[in-house]
Amino acid sequence: MGTPSATGGYPAPLPDRSAGAGYLQHAPGYVLNDGPKLVTGRFVHEDSFTLERSVATGGYEGLRAALEMTPAAVHDEVRAATLLGRGGAGFPAGVKWGFLPPGKRPYYLVVNGDESEPGTYKDRLLMERDPHQLIEGCLIACYALGLQQCFLYVRGEMALAQERIAAALNDAYAAGYVGRGICGSDFSVDIVMAWGAGAYIVGEETALIESLEGRRGMPRLKPPYFPAAVGLYGQPTIVNNVETLSNLPWLMVNGSDAYKGHGSESSPGTRMFAVSGHLRRPGVYEVEHGVTTFRELIYGDNFCRGIREGHELKMFIPGGGSAPWFFEDHLDLPLEARPVGAAGSMLGSGAIVIMDDTTDAVRAAWRVVKFFARESCGKCTPCREGTTWLEQILRRILDGEGRPSDIDLLLDIGDNISPGPYPVAAHDGSEAVPFPPRQTTICPLGPSAVAPVVSTIRRFRHEYEAKITRRDPIPIEVVPVGASQ
Amino acid sequence: MTLSPANEALAAEIIGWFPRPRSALIPLLHLAQAQDGYLTDEAMRRVGELVGATPAEVKGTAGFYEMFRFEPVGTYLVNVCTNISCLLWGGEELLEHACESLDVEVGGTTDDGMFTVEEAECIAACTEAPCLQVNYRYRGRVTPADFDQLIEDLRAGRTGIAGHGVLAQVRQSIPAERLAGVFPPEQAREAPVWLARNGADG
Ligand SMILES: Cc1cc2nc3c(=O)[nH]c(=O)nc-3n(C[C@H](O)[C@H](O)[C@H](O)COP(=O)(O)O)c2cc1C
Ligand code: SF4
Numbered sequence: 077m078g079t080p081s082a083t084g085g086y087p088a089p090l091p092d093r094s095a096g097a098g099y100l101q102h103a104p105g106y107v108l109n110d111g112p113k114l115v116t117g118r119f120v121h122e123d124s125f126t127l128e129r130s131v132a133t134g135g136y137e138g139l140r141a142a143l144e145m146t147p148a149a150v151h152d153e154v155r156a157a158t159l160l161g162r163g164g165a166g167f168p169a170g171v172k173w174g175f176l177p178p179g180k181r182p183y184y185l186v187v188n189g190d191e192s193e194p195g196t197y198k199d200r201l202l203m204e205r206d207p208h209q210l211i212e213g214c215l216i217a218c219y220a221l222g223l224q225q226c227f228l229y230v231r232g233e234m235a236l237a238q239e240r241i242a243a244a245l246n247d248a249y250a251a252g253y254v255g256r257g258i259c260g261s262d263f264s265v266d267i268v269m270a271w272g273a274g275a276y277i278v279g280e281e282t283a284l285i286e287s288l289e290g291r292r293g294m295p296r297l298k299p300p301y302f303p304a305a306v307g308l309y310g311q312p313t314i315v316n317n318v319e320t321l322s323n324l325p326w327l328m329v330n331g332s333d334a335y336k337g338h339g340s341e342s343s344p345g346t347r348m349f350a351v352s353g354h355l356r357r358p359g360v361y362e363v364e365h366g367v368t369t370f371r372e373l374i375y376g377d378n379f380c381r382g383i384r385e386g387h388e389l390k391m392f393i394p395g396g397g398s399a400p401w402f403f404e405d406h407l408d409l410p411l412e413a414r415p416v417g418a419a420g421s422m423l424g425s426g427a428i429v430i431m432d433d434t435t436d437a438v439r440a441a442w443r444v445v446k447f448f449a450r451e452s453c454g455k456c457t458p459c460r461e462g463t464t465w466l467e468q469i470l471r472r473i474l475d476g477e478g479r480p481s482d483i484d485l486l487l488d489i490g491d492n493i494s495p496g497p498y499p500v501a502a503h504d505g506s507e508a509v510p511f512p513p514r515q516t517t518i519c520p521l522g523p524s525a526v527a528p529v530v531s532t533i534r535r536f537r538h539e540y541e542a543k544i545t546r547r548d549p550i551p552i553e554v555v556p557v558g559a560s561q
Numbered sequence: 562m563t564l565s566p567a568n569e570a571l572a573a574e575i576i577g578w579f580p581r582p583r584s585a586l587i588p589l590l591h592l593a594q595a596q597d598g599y600l601t602d603e604a605m606r607r608v609g610e611l612v613g614a615t616p617a618e619v620k621g622t623a624g625f626y627e628m629f630r631f632e633p634v635g636t637y638l639v640n641v642c643t644n645i646s647c648l649l650w651g652g653e654e655l656l657e658h659a660c661e662s663l664d665v666e667v668g669g670t671t672d673d674g675m676f677t678v679e680e681a682e683c684i685a686a687c688t689e690a691p692c693l694q695v696n697y698r699y700r701g702r703v704t705p706a707d708f709d710q711l712i713e714d715l716r717a718g719r720t721g722i723a724g725h726g727v728l729a730q731v732r733q734s735i736p737a738e739r740l741a742g743v744f745p746p747e748q749a750r751e752a753p754v755w756l757a758r759n760g761a762d763g
């Protein structure tokens with residue numbers, strides 16, 4: 077006991093989260109910091125999830141504003157705001173909505189509330205703390221696109237979120253905000269909550285649709301690349317993330333110009349980031365998109381306030397378990413898709429995991445790989461077999477059973493899932509992991525498992541080697557010629 | 562057990578909200594699991610009848626999803642997260658402590674049938690590491706002492722956490738007169754009225 081973190085032993089003390097440190101007792105994890113609050117504005121209220129509180133604080137005003145406009149004008153407003161998808165890929169919502177083929181009705185809206193990417197923790201807060209904002213966002217999208225059916229798919233393990241959404245929908249139906257003749261208009265739409273049941277891959281949009289059709293949640297073959305062409309029941313379908321849709325009420329009330337007044341030009345508005353790991357004040361922060369840097373977020377007084385006492389940064393994951401890892405030299409990048417992409421990773425799902433100098437790079441990589449091996453849906457061979465082998469090889473290195481050829485083997489398996497270039501010799505950390513990854517797989521889950529392995533081998537190859545050379549040579553069992561098996 | 566009369570009624574209501582009955586499969590399996598604590602063969606057969614799937618299809622689908630159980634588990638399913646953020650704050654050690662103090666292996670159930678301990682993947686509470694769920698209700702920044710206290714509270718029935726299988730305590734329900742109307746896709750080809758009113762596409 078006593079030795080901290082991933083090197084073994086129980087870490088103590090845990091970071092302080094007493095009131096006054098910015099934490100809201102009723103919203104565990106959320107930190108109320110300075111800055112514009114477009115989606116978490118209501119979180120300060122303990123009863124933020126009720127219809128009464130929502131309506132008393134401007135709830136459903138965005139819907140009313142939208143109903144005053146033509147559907148096409150609402151769509152234009154979303155397009156003008158450059159509202160980027162918050163689910164991982166960062167695709168502009170207004171552009172995606174434009175992919176619905178005219179005349180091929182009905183269309184469906186599916187809300188992706190399956191949040192399960194390691195490190196990601198924001199959609200759950202939005203669903204638990206402000207379900208009416210999400211419902212309002214769905215209504216605005218349905219109005220703009222001429223949709224009469226919306227499915228809100230919530231991760232199976234999130235019992236409280238399901239409870240809050242069910243209660244909010246019941247209240248919203250009763251109050252005339254959802255269902256037939258919304259707010260006395262001729263706009264009618266049903267919103268139905270659906271459940272997941274414990275499968276990370278269901279977060280992938282085509283797998284989500286399969287699951288909603290009552291099947292195993294396995295991704296569909298592409299093309300078509302977007303469910304907007306062929307989605308639920310073969311019909312054009314928009315899949316949007318919870319946070320993406322939660323932005324719509326503010327956007328409709330305040331307009332796209334005001335929206336673009338926050339954040340940077342290519343990434344307007346705010347974004348929720350879950351910053352976890354070895355920090356003084358880990359938490360979920362609503363941050364101005366595109367302008368804040370990793371350094372400010374990690375060290376700034378308004379944010380995480382630095383690495384925990386007595387330690388230094390070793391590495392960090394900038395965008396959820398699927399993202400290639402970053403190091404100290406990346407700290408000054410802004411939280412914006414393009415520069416992060418150019419540096420070889422992604423902001424992904426807004427999950428940043430900070431690891432300090434006590435962290436064993438191999439063990440950390442192994443844990444993320446183990447996740448992907450466990451969650452691979454098994455539909456394609458490179459992912460099913462490859463992730464399993466990556467995990468087993470990393471495990472044996474950790475157990476002191478590593479073989480000298482294992483580093484090359486890891487890279488070779490990685491290359492089969494996500495073809496390089498992985499210059500095997502480049503272990504000085506100078507080159508980025510290729511991103512976006514090329515893939516031999518149906519979906520990006522397979523390549524996601526390669527990212528942590530290659531990232532850590534590049535930068536901490538010596539840690540791998542130290543673990544491997546410490547072991548005794550493998551005894552080779554010589555089977556005499558002619559011996560039966 | 563097959564579905565109770567109350568659950569039959571709920572099932573019929575849920576099926577009515579989806580354009581195709583098969584879409585109600587996972588919600589109905591959750592209903593069955595809430596009823597019995599796990600999925601019995603009888604309940605799965607009944608759910609299959611209701612949504613138009615064979616028993617093999619039902620079981621094949623249910624088996625893909627980790628939350629569905631085909632055998633009884635403890636009254637309280639304790640899922641300890643050991644994924645990356647929790648690992649950094651001692652998630653593995655917490656899992657070890659859980660297994661030691663309850664005298665079970667990972668995945669095992671205590672002799673009195675009270676607790677099953679599982680290793681969980683990220684449960685979206687990473688800033689509250691190390692964290693766990695008991696029947697999908699959260700506890701964050703759990704020290705070994707907190708864990709022991711939690712177990713004591715659960716044994717004494719002091720937590721208000723329902724038995725395994727029960728998720729949300731509130732269910733969605735849509736009064737018939739408020740339902741906008743659910744149709745299979747082939748009966749919903751028309752552009753909705755508010756678009757037509759605005760002269761948009763058909
Ligand atoms: C393996 C995998 C897992 C994903 N998990 C999620 C998820 O949990 N939540 C989510 O919103 N998007 C997830 N996505 C992204 C979705 O496929 C999709 O891009 C997103 O929901 C679109 O919403 P947006 O445009 O609003 O971001 C995942 C993608 C992949 C490949
Ligand atoms: S890459 Fe993995 S998770 Fe994705 S479809 Fe293939 S096997 Fe399934």
Ligand code: FES
Pocket residue numbers: 194195196642643644645646647648682683684685686687690692
């Ligand atoms: S890593 Fe444990 S909750 Fe996310």
